[in-house]
Amino acid sequence: MNRSLRNIFFRRLNLLAIASAAIFGLLLVQAERVILLNDLHNKGQSIARILAAVTLDAVMAHDYATVERYVSDIVADSSIVSLTVKRADGEILAAYGETAGAEDLLAISHPVMIGGEVFGEVHLDFSTARVQSISRNLLLATVAAVIIFHLLGVLISRSALKSAVVMPLAKLNRAILTLRQGNLDQHIDIDEPTEFADIGISFNEMAATIRETFDDLRQQRERLQFEQSKLAAIVNNMADGLFVTDTSGVIISFNNSAERITGFSAAEAVGQKCSDLFRSSLCRDACALYHAGETINNRPTTLTTKAGESMVVAVSSAMLFNAEGEVVGGVQTFRDITADQKRQEVFCHTEKLAAIGQLAAGLAHEINNPLGNILGYAKYLDQAAPPDDFAKRVEIIVEQTKRCSGIVKGLLDFARRSASRPEAIAPNSLMARVADIVRFQADKKGIAIHLDLQSAGMIIADPQKIEQVILNLMLNAIQAMRGPGNIWAGTARRGETILLSVADDGPGVAPEFSSRIFDPFFTTKPVGEGTGLGLAICEGIITEAGGAIDVEDRPGGGAIFTVILPGANFAAANQPPSPVSEGV
Amino acid sequence: MVFMRRYPVLTIMLILAALCIVGPGPALAEELVFSTHPFANPAAVHKTFQPLIEYLRRETGLAIRLKIAPSYTAHVTTVGLGQADLAFVGPSPYVRIKDKFGGVELLARLRMEDDISDKVVVVCRAAAPFKSLAELKGKTFAFGDPQSYGSHYLPRWMLRNSGVPVGLLAAYDYVKSHDNVILSVLHGDFDAGGVRLDVYRKYADRPLRVLAGPFLTPPHAIICRASLPQDLRDKLRQSLLALRDRKVLERIDPAMQAFEQVTDSDFTQARQVIKVIEAR
Numbered sequence: 102m103n104r105s106l107r108n109i110f111f112r113r114l115n116l117l118a119i120a121s122a123a124i125f126g127l128l129l130v131q132a133e134r135v136i137l138l139n140d141l142h143n144k145g146q147s148i149a150r151i152l153a154a155v156t157l158d159a160v161m162a163h164d165y166a167t168v169e170r171y172v173s174d175i176v177a178d179s180s181i182v183s184l185t186v187k188r189a190d191g192e193i194l195a196a197y198g199e200t201a202g203a204e205d206l207l208a209i210s211h212p213v214m215i216g217g218e219v220f221g222e223v224h225l226d227f228s229t230a231r232v233q234s235i236s237r238n239l240l241l242a243t244v245a246a247v248i249i250f251h252l253l254g255v256l257i258s259r260s261a262l263k264s265a266v267v268m269p270l271a272k273l274n275r276a277i278l279t280l281r282q283g284n285l286d287q288h289i290d291i292d293e294p295t296e297f298a299d300i301g302i303s304f305n306e307m308a309a310t311i312r313e314t315f316d317d318l319r320q321q322r323e324r325l326q327f328e329q330s331k332l333a334a335i336v337n338n339m340a341d342g343l344f345v346t347d348t349s350g351v352i353i354s355f356n357n358s359a360e361r362i363t364g365f366s367a368a369e370a371v372g373q374k375c376s377d378l379f380r381s382s383l384c385r386d387a388c389a390l391y392h393a394g395e396t397i398n399n400r401p402t403t404l405t406t407k408a409g410e411s412m413v414v415a416v417s418s419a420m421l422f423n424a425e426g427e428v429v430g431g432v433q434t435f436r437d438i439t440a441d442q443k444r445q446e447v448f449c450h451t452e453k454l455a456a457i458g459q460l461a462a463g464l465a466h467e468i469n470n471p472l473g474n475i476l477g478y479a480k481y482l483d484q485a486a487p488p489d490d491f492a493k494r495v496e497i498i499v500e501q502t503k504r505c506s507g508i509v510k511g512l513l514d515f516a517r518r519s520a521s522r523p524e525a526i527a528p529n530s531l532m533a534r535v536a537d538i539v540r541f542q543a544d545k546k547g548i549a550i551h552l553d554l555q556s557a558g559m560i561i562a563d564p565q566k567i568e569q570v571i572l573n574l575m576l577n578a579i580q581a582m583r584g585p586g587n588i589w590a591g592t593a594r595r596g597e598t599i600l601l602s603v604a605d606d607g608p609g610v611a612p613e614f615s616s617r618i619f620d621p622f623f624t625t626k627p628v629g630e631g632t633g634l635g636l637a638i639c640e641g642i643i644t645e646a647g648g649a650i651d652v653e654d655r656p657g658g659g660a661i662f663t664v665i666l667p668g669a670n671f672a673a674a675n676q677p678p679s680p681v682s683e684g685v
Numbered sequence: 686m687v688f689m690r691r692y693p694v695l696t697i698m699l700i701l702a703a704l705c706i707v708g709p710g711p712a713l714a715e716e717l718v719f720s721t722h723p724f725a726n727p728a729a730v731h732k733t734f735q736p737l738i739e740y741l742r743r744e745t746g747l748a749i750r751l752k753i754a755p756s757y758t759a760h761v762t763t764v765g766l767g768q769a770d771l772a773f774v775g776p777s778p779y780v781r782i783k784d785k786f787g788g789v790e791l792l793a794r795l796r797m798e799d800d801i802s803d804k805v806v807v808v809c810r811a812a813a814p815f816k817s818l819a820e821l822k823g824k825t826f827a828f829g830d831p832q833s834y835g836s837h838y839l840p841r842w843m844l845r846n847s848g849v850p851v852g853l854l855a856a857y858d859y860v861k862s863h864d865n866v867i868l869s870v871l872h873g874d875f876d877a878g879g880v881r882l883d884v885y886r887k888y889a890d891r892p893l894r895v896l897a898g899p900f901l902t903p904p905h906a907i908i909c910r911a912s913l914p915q916d917l918r919d920k921l922r923q924s925l926l927a928l929r930d931r932k933v934l935e936r937i938d939p940a941m942q943a944f945e946q947v948t949d950s951d952f953t954q955a956r957q958v959i960k961v962i963e964a965r
Binding site: 162163164165166167168169170188192194 | 725726729827858860861862864865868869871872873874875
C-alpha cells in the first residue's frame with residue numbers, strides 16, 4: 102500500500118466524508134421524516150377540521166353530494182389512503198379508499214360537532230409511503246450531493262495539496278538528495294505556503310551551516326594531516342626509539358629509530374605484543390599501562406634485540422588517551438643506554454675510589470688511635486703487674502684490635518666493585534651504620550650528627566649502593582660546612598615510599614646550581630678536592646633502584662637531600678619477571 | 686341641455702352607466718358565451734363541456750367561453766336576457782326561457798343510450814317498507830332544485846297523480862341536486878325522492894331501490910340565441926349533429942350517443958306539468 106502523504110490524506114478524507122455523509126444523511130432524513138410526518142399530521146388535522154365543518158353545513162342542507170365531492174376531491178390526494186365521514190350512529194355519509202393491507206398509516210380523526218354534541222366523525226388514513234419515498238430520495242440526494250461535493254473537494258484538495266504540500270516537499274526532497282550527494286551549494290526558493298517557506302529558509306541556513314562546517318572540517322583535516330605529517334617526521338627522525346601499544350600491549354606503531362635500535366622492522370613489530378617482540382620485561386618495567394598511569398621517565402630496563410642481544414635501555418612511557426579521556430594505549434620511547442651504563446659504572450667506581458681516598462685519611466687517624474692504644478698497652482705487657490691489671494690491658498688490646506679490624510672491613514666492603522644485588526633492607530640500620538662511619542670525620546669538625554629514624558619499612562635495593570649514596574650525601578654535608586654544625590639524617594615513610602634524608606645547616610646550594618647539581622663532573626669544590634661524580638652516581642643508583650633524589654633549601658639555612666625509594670611491597674611488584682611470568 | 690352644460694362630468698358618467706345597463710346588443714360579439722346551470726361542481730361542469738366547446742370553436746372559428754351560472758334561476762335569466770349565445774338546458778329551464786323571454790332557438794338534443802337521462806325514478810331505501818307512491822302519505826320526500834324538471838316537477842306530478850300531493854307529505858325539501866336527493870334518502874333524511882334514472886344508476890351499489898318509474902321526460906338540449914346570424918346558427922346545429930367524437934360525447938355523459946334534431950314540441954309535456962304544478 103502506497104503510504105504517501107497524498108494517499109494517507111485522501112484515505113482519511115474519504116473515510117471522513119463517508120462517515121459524514123452517513124451521519125449527516127441519516128440525521129437529515131430523520132429530521133425530514135419528523136417534519137414530513139408532522140406536516141402530514143397537521144395537514145390531516147386541517148382537512149379533517151375543514152371537512153367536519155363542511156360536512157355539518159352540507160348535512161344540514163341535505164347536500165351530501167357536496168360532502169361526497171369534497172371527500173372525492175380530497176382523496177384525489179394520493180397520500181390519503183382512505184377517508185370516511187360518518188354519523189355518530191355509524192351511518193357512513195361518505196367513504197373512499199381501503200385500508201386493508203396498507204402499511205405505515207397515519208390515522209387522524211376529527212369530530213363533527215353540533216352545539217357541543219358529537220354529530221359524527223371525519224377519519225383519514227394517510228399513507229406514509231410518500232414520506233418514506235421522500236426520505237429515501239432525500240437520503241439518496243444527500244449521499245449523491247455529499248459524494249459530488251466530496252469529489253469536488255477531493256479535486257480541489259488534490260490541487261491544493263499538490264501545490265501547497267507535495268510540490269514544496271518534492272523540491273525540498275530534491276535539494277536534500279542533492280545535498281546528500283555532496284553538492285553543498287544548495288539553495289531552494291519556496292514562496293508559499295509560509296510553513297514550507299520557513300522550512301526552505303531553515304534548509305538554506307542548514308545548508309550554509311553544513312557548508313561552513315565542511316569548510317572548517319576540510320581546513321582542520323588539512324591542518325591535522327599537516328600535524329600528522331609533522332609528527333610522523335618527528336617520530337621517524339627522533340633519535341630515540343618509539344612505539345605505541347594498545348591497551349593489551351600490542352604494538353600499533355613503530356618508528357625508524359625503534360627499527361634501528363632493535364633491528365625489528367615496523368612490519369615485524371606492528372601487531373606483536375611488546376613482551377613477545379622484545380622478550381624482556383621492558384613493558385612491565387617501564388610501560389605506563391602497568392604503573393597505574395604513572396608517567397615514567399628514563400627507567401632503565403632491558404630488551405632483546407632481533408639479533409638476540411640483551412640491551413639496556415632507558416624507557417619513558419605515558420598513557421595514550423582518546424578524546425573522551427579513555428585510555429587507548431601507551432606511548433613508549435626508549436634509548437640505548439648500554440654505553441651510558443658502562444660509563445656510569447666507571448664514574449661510580451672512580452668516585453668510590455675518591456671517597457675511599459678521602460676516607461683513608463680519616464681512617465688512618467681512626468686506626469692510629471687504637472693502634473696507639475694497642476702499642477701503649479702492649480709495651481706494658483712485659484712488665485710485672487697484678488693479674489687483674491694484666492688481664493685488663495690484654496682485653497683493651499683485643500678490643501682496640503677488633504676496632505681496627507672493623508674499620509678495615511668496612512672500608513673493604515665499601516670499596517668492593519660489584520653488580521647490583523637487590524635485597525630487602527631496613528633503611529634505618531643502613532642510615533645508622535653510615536652515620537657511624539662518618540661520625541669520626543664529623544667529630545673532627547665539631548659537627549653533630551642527629552639521627553631521626555622513623556621508618557619501620559623495608560626497601561628492595563642493593564644495600565652497598567644505597568649505603569654508598571648515603572655516605573656520599575653525608576660526606577658532602579660534612580665537607581660543605583666550614584666549621585661546627587649539625588647534620589640531620591633520617592628516614593620516614595610516605596605512602597608507598599620510603600624517604601631517606603640528609604640535611605645540614607651549612608651554606609646550602611646556590612639556586613643557580615640546584616638544576617645542575619646531579620650532572621656528572623659538576624662540583625663546587627676546589628680543584629683537586631672533588632671529581633664531580635658523587636651526586637651523578639647517586640642519582641644513577643637511585644634511578645636504577647626505581648627511586649628519585651632531590652635537593653632543596655633547608656628552612657633556617659642549609660640543604661636537604663631527599664632520596665625517595667619505593668617501599669618493599671610496591672617494589673616487589675616491580676621485580677623483574679620470572680622466566681615463566683611473561684606477558685604484558 | 687342645461688343639465689348637461691351644468692354638470693358635464695356627471696352627464697358623461699350617466700351615459701356610460703346607461704350603456705352598461707343596456708348591455709351588449711344582439712350583434713355578434715367576438716366571443717360566444719356558453720352558459721349552463723350548475724348540475725355539478727364547477728370543475729366537473731368545466732370538464733364536461735370543455736371538449737365540446739373546443740370542438741365548436743374549431744368548427745366555427747369563433748372563441749367560445751363557458752359560463753357556469755350560480756343557480757337554475759340565474760341560468761334562466763342569463764340565457765333569457767340574451768347574455769349567453771349558447772346554453773345547455775334541461776326541460777324546465779328551456780320552457781321557462783322560451784316561454785318567459787323567448788329569443789332562443791333549439792339546436793340539438795342529447796341522445797343517451799336507452800334514453801337513460803330522459804327518465805325519472807322515485808327512489809327509497811332498499812329496506813323501506815313502501816311498495817308504491819301512494820304509501821308515501823305522511824312520509825318525507827326529497828326534491829332537487831325547484832326549477833328542475835326531473836327532480837321536482839315530474840316527481841311532484843307523479844306524487845300528485847298517486848294521490849299524495851305535497852300537502853299530504855309529512856315534510857319535503859329541496860336538496861338542490863339529483864345526487865343530494867339520492868344521498869339524503871340513502872342517509873335517511875327523507876323516505877323517498879325523485880331523480881333521473883342515470884343518477885340513480887350511479888348509486889346502484891348503495892342500499893336503495895326504485896319505488897316508482899321510470900317516467901319519460903323531455904330531453905336536455907343545446908340552444909342558442911335566436912339573434913345569432915343564421916349561418917352561424919346553422920353551422921352550430923350542423924356541427925353538433927355531425928359530432929361523433931366519442932371522447933367529446935362521453936365527457937358530456939358516458940351514456941351519450943350523439944346529438945339529434947329537436948323541436949319545441951318535444952317539450953310539450955314538460956310545459957303542461959310545470960304549468961299544473963306551479964298553478965297549485
